[in-house]
Amino acid sequence: MSAPASRPSSDVSAGVGLSGLVGLALWVILCRNWAGIADALALPGPHEPLAGPNAALAAMLFSGLPMVAWSLLVDKVHLRASTGIDWANPRPLRDVVDISITKIAGLWATWSLVGFVYCLCRWYWRGQYLFAMDVISGLAPVLFLGAVPYVLWLDRVLVNPRDASWHFGAMLVGRETYDRAEVANHLRAWAVKGFFCAFMFSIIPGGFGNVVQMNYAAVLGDPLALGNALIETMFLVDVQIAMVGYLLTMKPLDAQIRSANPYLAGWVAALICYPPFILMGGGGVLDYRTNGAEWTFWLQGMPVLEWIWVAAMVLLTGIYAWATVAFGLRFSNLTYRGVLTNGPYAFTRHPAYLSKNTFWWLSTLPWLTTTHSLVDAIRNTVILGLVSAVYFWRAKTEEAHLLAEDAKYREYHAWMAEHGLVTGTLNRIGRMLTRGRPRMEPPAMGTAHPAE
Template sequence: MARLPKSAVAPATSGWGALGALVGLGCGWHFQLDAWVSWTLLMGLAAVPMWISEWRARNVSPGNLEVSSRECLKGVAVVTSLFLGSMQLQLICGSEKGGGVSSLVLPALVACLLLGFTALVGPRHLSSSIPACGRFVQAILRGNRPDHQDVVAFMGWVVKAVFLPLMVAWSFTWVAGASEVWHGENWFAIYATGLGLLYAIDTAFATVGYMSTSEKIDGQIRSVDRTWLGWLSALACYPPLSVLVLDTWLVYKTGLDWQSWFSDGSIVAWVWGGAILLLTAIYTWATVVFGPRFSNLTHRGIITSGPYRWGKHPAYLCKNLSWWLIFVPFLGNETTLDAVLHCLALLGVNAIYAIRAWTEERHLRSDPEYRAYAEWIAQNGCLAKARQLLLGRAIAGRGHDGA
């Protein structure tokens, strides 16, 4: 009998974070606060309860970091270069989706200066991954083979440099956008507000995840996917690479979304919009249950709670299904060929996410906990239950025919 492993993040931890996020958003709405204030409340009230919960539950004692200030300063220089280089790439090649990081360049510089100051006066307070980054680059420059842990640390910071600025920019954009429409009274305004708030929570939890790799809450990165296919399939979904892949090659948007085809307040509009919100809610839930451990391309513990009890990739499944309902690529085309091409383009996007799912499984299968989880899902997940139901009906049908 397959065993369901305990989730790396307790449901209570993510629950406290979700409650804090809702309180933060509620305060922003009730007091009509500025978008930056609402975003700060959302982030703080989501992150702090989860950090406290994880710190108390894990009772981790990582010990003091015994390295020199010089080693830490080298690591800080590497981290600073990674973040500034990533943000500059977004500003040059990331189009509108990546351009949102422009307002984060100065805060990023200030954060890196604070890291440098800490490296000078109290290096023991820094994460061990920072001096490890310096050692990695130093080993490469000298033509030596870096230590495995230094490789993991460096690649972990590359992941954070790529995704953290985007998540910060996008979460703020969703909060600001929701605040502009949440006073509307028609169904489309309600729908837009709900969708914006769900995506705001999703990207906020992703932001917290990338910021929460401290050993003190046992959130450190255990391993990073080191395959080209894993990285390319993930990066293809985010700017700047998505500007080429999704906005140039796989264009599935017709310029008209589902709201253009249904009357506001009609039964069809309520059902269609409700289905989109339901799929997006499950997708957001799949991010929330990671608590402070969400991040792409990394292994930071196996999550088995929430929608991950139903299947291994609920977020990808619900996100891709919602895009079919939102952008209706089969409608709004001048010719049948245009409709076919738009549908094929969205199927291409779905295929990229299928590759991401496959590469993530390949990466995580080195952990026996994940193998146990995959075996449990194979026997108890939604697809397994559906197969059992269909098989049972087929057997029952044959029994009636025989009678």
């Protein structure tokens, strides 16, 4: 399709993520200064920085509540047709109670299945995942009991209360006709939430505690220490905002999962980037650090280059965190929850992947090795190239999913191909390099699937 004249509007305004960032910053400042606050007010309890796991969990409230407030009060997302809600015409409870019971049965069965998978998988019961299991176990009763009033309330105003959750419940109950495609989408969506929520909960306490206890004043003159401090802070922003996104997949916020990626390739490409399936870790198939060293080793004694490198990596991490903040309440892997076209997504379709992979190339310099071995240098460089290829693969499977789902994304994709600072520039260079070459004629028959 031809590119539209202007970039399509974003389904998420910049104010959503920024309000969450402000709330998170205020909480971190409060936690860092809690000792002085507690002393001044003669409060009971610890008179020290609040750096524990409970404070890390509370940070989600301080980032999530402002984003919810902005979405409802400023953007008024609850009034959008895409929520599937008609607030003006609520049904009597008696008209939807049977539908709601079926849906609640489907949700309870889904959560029980997720819990069963947690019990089967050993990695969830050791290391940092133990914290995630404690949190999820504590939330389970609230989730199960809270689903009853929430579903009964929401079904009264849904245009079509027979959603994917209902179809799964109908399949289990066996009394009404259900749609297998809806059931599959329901299970994929909850597989995403089950897998990534456990992972995100597991990494929340560590980064939060480090940032709260960090002495920023002590690292100002040391490029390495300063860079690490800023990078860790931005990773905290990424994790906290992303965690809120995974949790608040709610229709009244227009943040529901419309669909989960149906392509097996998309799931494989994503899962090999996360534990326990990660291939890039130490000793993994795609470990590109064998006999290598970080950039600080190679640039030691060159202070100008050290500062340049720090600035570049902080900038790249900032872009990575910005890409998450731009999602607001809608961050999630492997799902379609609307179309995002502003923030860093105004410059390239995949700013997080681009910044992350550039960061890895700069931080590891894989062609330099401590063994001075040409074999190690070639191996590390090629393997890091393969890691970047995995992220390119992820990007293409995500595009295939979104192109099939939303006309607005198709417009955004076409606009970026021509006008995007990164994407458009690469396409123009590609056309210049191929100018004058004979064009391949399209096949006479058949239509290629977007995922092929």
